[in-house]
Amino acid sequence: QDAKAGRVKASAQCAVCHGSNGMSQLPTAPNLAGQVDIYLAKALEDFRAGRRENEMMSVVAKGLSDADIANLAAWYASIPITVGTPP
């Protein structure tokens, strides 16, 4: 897993919807900052394999290699988030 390579890939293909720091730019796109890497990798694999469908993600994931998926998951999981006390 290479978070730096993941960061480069993300800035090209993911940041437009998921934000440069992993915070969503669209109501239909989830925040990815600090997300669990194993969960992220599975989501991308599911989109790529068609086990999970989304207009945008099904297309984006088609072009991802296993290395891309591991690197993207490592990148987003590496973004530090802190949780505050709910209102």
Place this chain on the structure above:
Amino acid sequence: QDAKAGRVKASAQCAVCHGSNGMSQLPTAPNLAGQVDIYLAKALEDFRAGRRENEMMSVVAKGLSDADIANLAAWYASIPITVGTPP
């Protein structure tokens, strides 16, 4: 949307995997703290309708009402998160 009611529902059914503050307790469960509410509601609707499948979530979502889904989404979206600078 009633985040407080969502918090009560979450503590009963979701916290075991997603954590009492929305931070994942399992490598296969995503963090939900501060997630986009529209995205969360759609995910729960998709699990409930079978458009998306997960061993655990397909079962959990079956028993959720529309109000439950709106309240759970409001609750998790209300948990404040701050994003730090990636390493």
